[in-house]
Amino acid sequence: MATPYPKPVIPSQTRLGWIGTGIMGSLMASRLLAAGYSLTVYNRTIEKALALQSQGAHVVSSPIEVARRSDVVFTIVGNSRDVREVTLGPNGVLPGLNPGGVVVDMTASHPALAREMFAAARAKGCWSVDAPVSGTDVGAREGKLAIFAGGDGAVVAWLKPLFDIMGEVTYMGEAGCGQSCKLANQIAASAVLVGLSEGLVFAERAGLYLNKFLDAVREGTAGSRLMDLFGERMIRKDYRPTAFAEYVVKDLGMALDSLEETDEQRTVAVPGAELTKQLYSAMVANGDAKIGIHGVKTVIERINGK
Template identity: 60%
Template structure:
């Protein structure tokens, strides 16, 4: 027996499906296995699923097979176009009634609303739930989760969200995605500010480690500094989130079709992260934006 909504969620009968096992998605999915849940995954490249399969996950041969055998489905993929193709065109036609789909991808609010409406036509439910916290938050179950959709369904999902981090209910469908875009505007600006502070400090002859230690307890301190400061100093650009995805996220804020907003800081941040992509560093972590500031000042290497 499955555990479709509104049956109580429990490892003994709630079947979880997962699509998207990259840096973030793989770490998040593994936490459900550790918590004792039955996890089915789909991967376009099955060899990338080896680690999860070795710890107990099963491999579905197609998204349609995964949809037909899951009570709750999580997706964590790349771009809104990927979400449209996977969720609207592939998953939804294969869902059983009362299945819940949670999209963790940072995507467009209007697309989240469209998926929500299409799911209801199938007597299913959709929650847009992008996350913040990077690869460490995914690994440690300390993500901030921004959820949009039906409040009752989000509450029902709380035992699962609690495995991943802290869920914050933001309102109706699409509001989770709007919150993530606003989050990225703040994070992008913070990364640029931290990069410039470190570059200035180096030019001024400061010890960068001492600089971080000195300012972290004051007004300049932030979660961005805690997550990425040491990585920037050590030139560790391994991705928690790709720079090219930051360009996408900031673009959805700067170019949001439903609203006409002037966001000069976000527009500048988008240009700087776009510079990373132009330099061939789009697959670097977002902390790599410091390399753009360094290049502008004839530094780095």
Template identity: 65%
Template sequence: MGAAMASRLLSAGYSLTIFVRNPSKALPLQSKGATLVNSLHDVARSSDVVFTMVGNPQDVRSVVLENNGILSGLNPGAVLVDTTSSHPTLAREIFKAARDKDCWAVDAPVSGGDIGARDGKLAIFAAGDGGVVEWLSRLFEVMGKHTYMGEAGCGQSCKIANQIVVGANLMGLSEGLVFAEKAGLDVRKWKESVRGGAAGSMVMELFGQRMIEKDFRPGGFAEYMVKDMGMGVDVVEESEDERVAVLPGAALGKQMFSAMVANGDGKFGTQGLISVIERINGK
């Protein structure tokens, strides 16, 4: 997703400096005009705005806050935009660290998968200083549609809630497809018959055909859903705050995606959840 987002910025005419942990992955972007540098510090020093898209909160902490990370090289007034699905508490910590350096930080996780990133149709959940988010709006418009969610950390909370809904939709779609097949229905015809009714969803549009065809190539890794849904569930498990919601569906969804990982399928796309339902049913 990060590569597709970067490609759209290049196509829109922006100058782009990049760092990737595996330099071979930078070749397509270099061919479009991106400049590859040797460190995160160098990216920050040469940029007014730095976007990050990595895997987990610990990756975010590493690339942003540790020695020679992005904040070490960010110029006064520059902006860090983290599009990773990460933890709200970490987003608030990064925001404070950036302000201590006279910089800005925005947590702006995205939803829409690889197709949304490629087509510039991502949903972007932006949080931090409202004026800074507005200043970034032209960049966000290249990648999708942004919504200002509030103070630092609110973007990440929005993404966690988004993933709870996506996970529930994937589980329902998986069970619907397996049931339809067991009942002797043509699953393609079933999908077409229900997509325009109450059962239809963006998840069905993005992943339904892939699930039928057993195309589990990743737009986002299934193992990341364990992380994303887990952040919502863990808040419940770790807090005594009565305002925290109890999430039985999210807990079950986390278990189902954890089963994918246990089966060795954590690098499949999230649509591979149907494989767990099929295994339970002896297929």
């Protein structure tokens, strides 16, 4: 079926909806408001949407109300169950979206759900794009997120002016490919944080000054964007979240679960991801589910008797 979006042009009067105003969502939505778009917002906890209301957003009481007032609806919520509820549920986005409307899910969710949403959207003449993001609150505030998009390529191109406000979008392929890219990103990123944690604990036990250690290795092969973002915070034991540790457990769990759904020729062993999930699960068991993802250093310290 031909796409209704032959040109990558988003008119300024396009009505936007936003569902989910957590740490990342509120900052991303704020950038769309600052760019001059009208925004209708829903959040399960209404108080978390009031800051956007003060910036000019219209706050409503349900996802279906957002859809009825919007041409494009963005969602960024907690997990796949939440995504299903706010998009496919009886009071969700798709029941209220007019034909030709688009729902863009930016939650880290399951690839199979993204494919289900795409099929459901097409069945009523709408479109669905899975577009999870990578980056911290700083990236969200500055519009420098990495965005991984799956779905119809022409629709993603049409949405690009909106994505450009939030970061840099890469089209990954058909529905579900954006989510698969996000899960692969989480496998790589969480393993880097575990390695950085072990390096810091080892360096401290060896009697090194930790800031000097970071400065020494930052430009070498051990240096990384994650070291720049979190290294000094980890030394200060500043574990305030940009994303919660429990989300890593969720994302790695989805990655391992999605591997079980693939056919035999595509199955891949990821022993590092299995181990990393165990370490982050230990954080949750220790009562640290709501601290930052870089707090995995606390698990390495506990293992070492600190």
